[in-house]
Amino acid sequence: MAADKVFKNRIRRKLIQIAAFGFTNCHAGNFITGKLYNGKFKEFCTPGLNCYSCPAATVSCPIGSLLAVTGRADLKVSFYVWGFLLAIGAVLGRAVCGFLCPFGLIQDLLGAIPVHKFRLPKILTYVKYAVLALMVIIIPTVLILATGRTAPLYCKYICPAGMLEGAIPLLLTHESLRDSASVLFWVKLAILLAVIAGSVFVRRFFCKIGCPLGAIYGLLNKVSLYHLTVDRDKCIDCGKCAGCCPMDVDPVKAPRSAECIRCGACKAVCPKGAITIGFGSGRKAAKREGLVDMNVYSRK
Amino acid sequence: MNKRKVIGIVILIAGIALIAAGVFRGELDVILRKAAVVCMECIGLG
Numbered sequence: 170m171a172a173d174k175v176f177k178n179r180i181r182r183k184l185i186q187i188a189a190f191g192f193t194n195c196h197a198g199n200f201i202t203g204k205l206y207n208g209k210f211k212e213f214c215t216p217g218l219n220c221y222s223c224p225a226a227t228v229s230c231p232i233g234s235l236l237a238v239t240g241r242a243d244l245k246v247s248f249y250v251w252g253f254l255l256a257i258g259a260v261l262g263r264a265v266c267g268f269l270c271p272f273g274l275i276q277d278l279l280g281a282i283p284v285h286k287f288r289l290p291k292i293l294t295y296v297k298y299a300v301l302a303l304m305v306i307i308i309p310t311v312l313i314l315a316t317g318r319t320a321p322l323y324c325k326y327i328c329p330a331g332m333l334e335g336a337i338p339l340l341l342t343h344e345s346l347r348d349s350a351s352v353l354f355w356v357k358l359a360i361l362l363a364v365i366a367g368s369v370f371v372r373r374f375f376c377k378i379g380c381p382l383g384a385i386y387g388l389l390n391k392v393s394l395y396h397l398t399v400d401r402d403k404c405i406d407c408g409k410c411a412g413c414c415p416m417d418v419d420p421v422k423a424p425r426s427a428e429c430i431r432c433g434a435c436k437a438v439c440p441k442g443a444i445t446i447g448f449g450s451g452r453k454a455a456k457r458e459g460l461v462d463m464n465v466y467s468r469k
Numbered sequence: 470m471n472k473r474k475v476i477g478i479v480i481l482i483a484g485i486a487l488i489a490a491g492v493f494r495g496e497l498d499v500i501l502r503k504a505a506v507v508c509m510e511c512i513g514l515g
Contacts, residue, residue: 207505212497221504222512229504233511237503238496249491249500256484259477324511335512346507349514357513392477425473 171440175413178437182267186274192227193217193271194334199224203342214250216257217270218382220328222335224342232305232328232381236321239309246310254385262393263386266376267430272330276375279368280415287371288417293378294428300327301381323381326353329361372415377428387427394448397424397431403443410435410444420444 193215196206205224214231221229231250238247257265266273280286304323312319324331336354340346367374376383390396399421411419413435416428420435436444491497509515
């Protein structure tokens, strides 16, 4: 029964991830021509990490868009992208990472390679907040205010998604671009390879340590309307939920953890049905699934 | 309604207001111009 629930959850999530990946990158034919889609959909952001210089991309990367607007001396800050990230994060939190992020799906596929998985020290999960603060907010803002010019720093120096989805396909199709591959290209290629290797041995490696979007949505996990609830009356502290979590979260101790991507693995594995995920308090979902009596359901 | 839910809804409304402000001052056009062509800087080639 539990194995059936785990399997169903895995398939359901994978189908949603593939659909999101497909919508975000529905111009796959452009990988052959090397052209970019340049229609009106590119005005809009995708909630997940997906480079807008990817030939297949239909919509824009929120981090790239944020830095593009920040880099305009007449605008300096993007109301649109910050508003988009706040609105999406307030509703879904890091469920975006679990279900909608194309780079998250790539990491999940790498993580499916059957090798021993390692856990990262918790302190490394704070690196992404430093990346967000320095490379996305503080340095670009200081540069634009002080000099009137700034580069998309995160995209330029770190983003492995841009390297994988943008730089490499474009270099393969545009001979003229190959002369532009400087030391920076090789540094970024090394970062990408490290992220790929890391994702094989550590589940959701880049989500945990380096993704600025994960940092934003993680902070909003604390208040997001779509959230995880644990019924402590039902919980038997078996530890199965913490053991299966790809983000190394213990849902019983921290159901609102900034690391939780709402993937539902904990809910599927829970033998007592103590975990619910949804927009409500958990009572309705629990009752719908016949897991608990409404009168005895409580949240400590 | 609990406090977290209220904060979530306030952030959602603030987000929607910011989106509207961004659209009003023409940010969509800036994003489209940047995303419609290969951004050499964005992919570490420039």
